[in-house]
Amino acid sequence: MHSKVDGLIRRAGLRYPNADLRRIDLLDERGLNRQTLTQLGTCSFVTRQQNVVFQGFTGSGKSYLGCAIAKRACEHRIRAHYVRMPDLEEAWVAAQDAPGGAGKFLRKYAAFTLLVIDEWLLDKPTESMRTMLLELMERRYGETSTVFCTQYQQKDWHQRLGAGVHADAxxxxxxxxxxxVDTGTYNMREQTALATA
Structure with missing residues (x-):
C-alpha cells in the first residue's frame, strides 16, 4: 500500500519531500489560519477542482506549504507534481524544438490532478510562455487543481502577465x-538559520 504513495511522492518531484502540513511552525506569528490549512490538508479542494494561491514575502514558507499540500495529495492517492516557473519555462522552450513537443508538453502538465507552480511570475513570462500558460490553464480549468506560490499580490498579476488579453484570459x-492564503512577511529561512546557529 505504502509503495504506491511513496512512488507518487517520488514522482511528484517535490523541492521539500519531507514537508508536512501537520508540522507548520509559528502559525500565529505568521498569521496563518490553522483551519484553512487543515481544510486544505483534506484535499477536498482537489475534488472540487479549485485552486490555491500561497502569496507572501521571500522566505515566508510558500514553497514548503506548496510541497506539503502536494505531499498530502499523494497520500490521498492523487497524482501531483511540483515545478518552479523558471523550470517550466525551460521545459517549454525545449519542447518546442521537438516534433509534436508542444502538444506533448501541454498534455503532460494538463494531466496532473494537482500541479504546484512555485515562483509564479517571479520573471515576467515571454509572449510564447503566456500563450502556453493560457492553453495550459484552459485545459486545467474545471478539470484539475493548481497551487500557485508567489510573492505577488493579485493586483500585480495582470501587469506581470503582460497586461494584455492573454493576461485577462x-x-x-x-x-x-x-x-x-497570505503567508505573510515572517521570514522562516531567517528563523531556521537563527535556530540552527
Missing part, C-alpha cells in the same frame, strides 16, 4: 475558484 481561468 489567464487570470480569468485562475482567480474565480481559488483559495488565497
Amino acid at each position: 489567464i487570470m480569468d481561468r485562475i482567480i474565480h475558484n481559488t483559495t488565497w
